[in-house]
Amino acid sequence: MYTVAMSVLPSHGPSRHPILEDFLRLYPSCDEDLADRVFLIYQDLTEVRGWWYTELAYSDTLGRPFVIGKRNRQTPRQAVLPLGSEETISLVEAQHMFSGIMIDGEPQKIITLAILDLDSTTVYYKLTSGLCPPDAPEVVTARKQDRDRKADRKRRHIAKCVREANERLADGGGTS
Amino acid sequence: MEEAQKSEDELLGLGTLESDVLQIAGGEIKGVELVATDENLEDIEAELLLLSSPAPGQEKPKPGTSLKSALEVIDDDELEILDDSGSDVMETDDLSEDSNGFIDGKISIFCCQGCLFVWNAEDAQMLREECRVVGKLSGCLPRAPRQNNHLGLPLQLMPEEARLLVDIDAAVVVEEVETSSKVQKAREKAFKTVREENFKIQQQLYKECRKEEVQHRMSDIIAGKKAKKRKLQKEASEKESAGAGAEEEGSERTHPGQSNERTQAGGSDNVEENTEEDNLTADDIVNSETSIKHSLVQIFTENPWKRSLQPASSWNFPTTDKDILRYAVFKDLWKKGYYLTSGAKFGGDFLVYPGDPARFHSHYIAVCMEQHQEIPVLDVISMGRLASNVRKTTILCSITRRNKVVYTSLQWTGIS
Numbered sequence: 001m002y003t004v005a006m007s008v009l010p011s012h013g014p015s016r017h018p019i020l021e022d023f024l025r026l027y028p029s030c031d032e033d034l035a036d037r038v039f040l041i042y043q044d045l046t047e048v049r050g051w052w053y054t055e056l057a058y059s060d061t062l063g064r065p066f067v068i069g070k071r072n073r074q075t076p077r078q079a080v081l082p083l084g085s086e087e088t089i090s091l092v093e094a095q096h097m098f099s100g101i102m103i104d105g106e107p108q109k110i111i112t113l114a115i116l117d118l119d120s121t122t123v124y125y126k127l128t129s130g131l132c133p134p135d136a137p138e139v140v141t142a143r144k145q146d147r148d149r150k151a152d153r154k155r156r157h158i159a160k161c162v163r164e165a166n167e168r169l170a171d172g173g174g175t176s
Numbered sequence: 177m178e179e180a181q182k183s184e185d186e187l188l189g190l191g192t193l194e195s196d197v198l199q200i201a202g203g204e205i206k207g208v209e210l211v212a213t214d215e216n217l218e219d220i221e222a223e224l225l226l227l228s229s230p231a232p233g234q235e236k237p238k239p240g241t242s243l244k245s246a247l248e249v250i251d252d253d254e255l256e257i258l259d260d261s262g263s264d265v266m267e268t269d270d271l272s273e274d275s276n277g278f279i280d281g282k283i284s285i286f287c288c289q290g291c292l293f294v295w296n297a298e299d300a301q302m303l304r305e306e307c308r309v310v311g312k313l314s315g316c317l318p319r320a321p322r323q324n325n326h327l328g329l330p331l332q333l334m335p336e337e338a339r340l341l342v343d344i345d346a347a348v349v350v351e352e353v354e355t356s357s358k359v360q361k362a363r364e365k366a367f368k369t370v371r372e373e374n375f376k377i378q379q380q381l382y383k384e385c386r387k388e389e390v391q392h393r394m395s396d397i398i399a400g401k402k403a404k405k406r407k408l409q410k411e412a413s414e415k416e417s418a419g420a421g422a423e424e425e426g427s428e429r430t431h432p433g434q435s436n437e438r439t440q441a442g443g444s445d446n447v448e449e450n451t452e453e454d455n456l457t458a459d460d461i462v463n464s465e466t467s468i469k470h471s472l473v474q475i476f477t478e479n480p481w482k483r484s485l486q487p488a489s490s491w492n493f494p495t496t497d498k499d500i501l502r503y504a505v506f507k508d509l510w511k512k513g514y515y516l517t518s519g520a521k522f523g524g525d526f527l528v529y530p531g532d533p534a535r536f537h538s539h540y541i542a543v544c545m546e547q548h549q550e551i552p553v554l555d556v557i558s559m560g561r562l563a564s565n566v567r568k569t570t571i572l573c574s575i576t577r578r579n580k581v582v583y584t585s586l587q588w589t590g591i592s
Contacts, residue, residue, distance in 0.1 A: 049591065088550035091574045094584050112589060115553050124589040125560045131512075132569055132585035134539050 019056065023065070027058040030065050034082070038065040041082045041114045044122055045069050053077070061100035067114075068103055079108050080124070085117045098129045278487060283347040285338050286330075287488035292338045292349065293330040295478040300331040307346055308515050309337045310533055318475045329477040334518060335493040336506040343507075350485040363481055375471045382466055390458040398456060501544050505573040508581040509542065519543075522566060523559070525573075540571045540585075547574035547582070556586065564588035 020039045024030060038056060045051045045067060053070040057079075067080040079101045083089065099107050113125045135143075283299045285292050294300050294311065303309040311334070313327040320326060333341075341347035355363075390397065494503045502525055509516055515529040517538075524541035527533075541563050545551065551572075563570040563586070570586040 083553050085553055087553050089553060089556065090550050091545060091547045091572055091582065091584055094572070095582065113553075113556070115557060123557060124591040125556060126585075126587045126589050128585040128587070129583075130585070131540070131571060131583050132587065134567075134569065 023056045023058075027065070029060075029063070030058055031063070034065055037082045037084065037116060038067060040116060040120060041080060041122065042067050044114075045080065057103075059100045059102070062096065066101060077103055078110065078112055079103060080112045080114050082114045082116055085115055094127060095129070097127070279348055279350070279485065282345070283341065284485065285333060285341065285347050285349045287349050287351050287491045290491070292333040292335065292491075294333065295330045297329060297477070300329065303331070303341070304532070307341060307344075308510065308513075309333070309341060310515055310517050311337060312518070315477065318477075334506075335499070336503050336516075338491075339493050339503055340507055340510060349488045349491050351488040351490075352479075353484045353486050355483065371471075371473075374474070375468055378471050379465060383462055386462045387458040390461050394456075394458065397461070401456070497546070498544070501546065501573075501575055504575050504579060505542060505544050505581055516542075522562060522568070524570070528571070538568060540569050542571050542573050544573045547576065549574075560586045560588050 017039065019042070020035060023039075024032070024035055042054055042056055046054045049071075051069045052072045052075075055068045056065060057068050058065045064081065066082065068077055069080060070077050081097065081101065097111050098109060101108050101111055109129045111127045113127055115123050115125065283294065283303065284296070285294055293314075294303065300311070300313075303311060311331040313329065314332040315328045315330050316324075317326055317328040338347070338349055342349060494500045506516060506526060509526070509528055515531065515533055515536075516526045517529070517533055519526045519541055521527065522541045523543075525544045526542040527538040528540035528542055529536050529538045541559075543559060559570045559572075572584045572586060574582050576582060
């Protein structure tokens with residue numbers, strides 16, 4: 001995936017996106033710059049990454065907006081918190097994030113940080129409270145097999161399309 | 177069996193080297209100037225010296241045995257670190273209890289200029305197997321001195337490792353009580369005697385070996401000698417006849433007779449020497465001595481002298497806030513069953529292994545930071561990205577005001 005150059009910080013006023021307008025109306029205490037930033041992440045996840053589900057949310061305790069989203073149909077919902085690349089973060093703040101960012105009133109053990117540079121380059125890092133053990137070897141191999149199977153299915157499908165097209169062309173050539 | 181013995185020797189660093197340089201890696205002996213002394217040293221107790229001169233008239237060691245075993249034969253109980261049998265170890269334990277009672281069966285960690293070392297091979301192994309403390313080997317291998325891919329004793333410990341061992345009562349951090357110049361001189365003398373005696377024994381062994389070898393090939397040697405002699409004689413007679421041809425004509429008459437006589441004499445010589453060479457024995461051939469330059473030298477990886485130790489009073493880790501934090505994190509992760517090594521390789525404080533580092537890759541790079549320390553977000557990116565590149569997870573570790581260790585794991589999500 002490549003980062004698509006987006007309009008750097010949408011301009012204010014009537015041209016603001018209706019979703020963002022609705023969000024600001026819902027949370028009037030939200031800082032407008034932060035709102036613009038979270039909307040960039042929202043756009044990135046929705047349009048560029050093609051996430052299954054995205055939604056804007058706001059944490060009163062942190063005073064920060066964030067995105068709740070699902071990468072695909074199977075994965076659980078996760079919180080994505082935008083941070084500017086010029087910001088700093090301390091471990092106490094990180095602990096506050098785990099308690100302050102809620103999905104359906106549930107505090108999250110895992111938060112994805114979306115780190116935004118001024119040119120809208122975004123990288124996503126996962127913060128987990130406590131030790132996050134690596135995946136078991138079985139899980140890793142299962143995932144790899146799954147990926148291989150998908151790629152294989154796709155290749156076979158494309159090969160089939162090409163074959164059929166060739167046959168059609170050959171038939172057409174024969175009749176005319 | 178031989179293989180096992182060999183590897184054990186390597187582990188102990190008891191390899192032998194052909195060398196003309198005094199190579200002793202045993203702490204204080206290193207670099208000691210060997211000055212001959214005529215002083216009366218008899219008033220020094222023999223007990224102060226573990227390394228003492230071999231007693232004469234002992235059983236001869238078999239040829240081909242290493243110096244280590246040769247020394248064992250010479251004097252079983254006087255070279256502490258060469259003892260393999262359990263009873264001898266007990267003996268030395270008893271000895272050390274007199275002056276070093278505080279050690280009391282614990283592992284001795286030597287504090288040297290603020291660095292911490294374990295010199296004993298068994299202790300080093302025990303630390304890894306029993307205590308999950310890995311340390312880092314930092315000594316040169318006697319058998320492979322010109323490389324540093326593989327290192328040997330001593331085992332250097334991180335201060336956190338040493339503190340943990342002290343806290344769990346498994347070890348004591350000690351330093352050596354400085355020895356008097358008198359003892360030093362006595363040691364020098366004893367050391368020189370041992371070397372001289374070793375050289376003598378090696379000389380003897382060398383001769384025996386050589387004799388055996390010569391004995392095996394005696395027939396070849398005699399045949400070779402005869403052939404050489406014949407060749408020389410042939411050359412000599414050819415030369416002579418050529419020289420005779422160039423001689424004055426006046427002597428022509430006598431010449432044939434002379435040459436005849438000569439060949440006859442040569443022939444009789446030949447016969448005589450044949451018998452002489454047949455009587456040649458190995459003793460006649462093996463009479464050369466090897467130079468002291470080529471003698472085998474025992475290299476000690478642990479100080480072989482009996483010495484008195486004292487608790488290292490100067491060592492008081494941890495003192496700074498950073499050290500206290502690091503130690504708290506180290507201890508907490510160790511308690512969770514992990515193995516830890518220095519994390520300098522990956523820019524962290526520790527590397528965290530799920531098992532012995534020789535068999536597992538590390539799971540985490542632990543980075544210790546004070547909980548209110550502001551981390552630039554760009555640093556978070558570099559830590560997370562580096563860890564993902566080496567298939568690890570960064571853990572950011574801090575302690576709360578109640579000294580509870582808090583971990584936050586950081587991973588790259590894989591999205592750009």
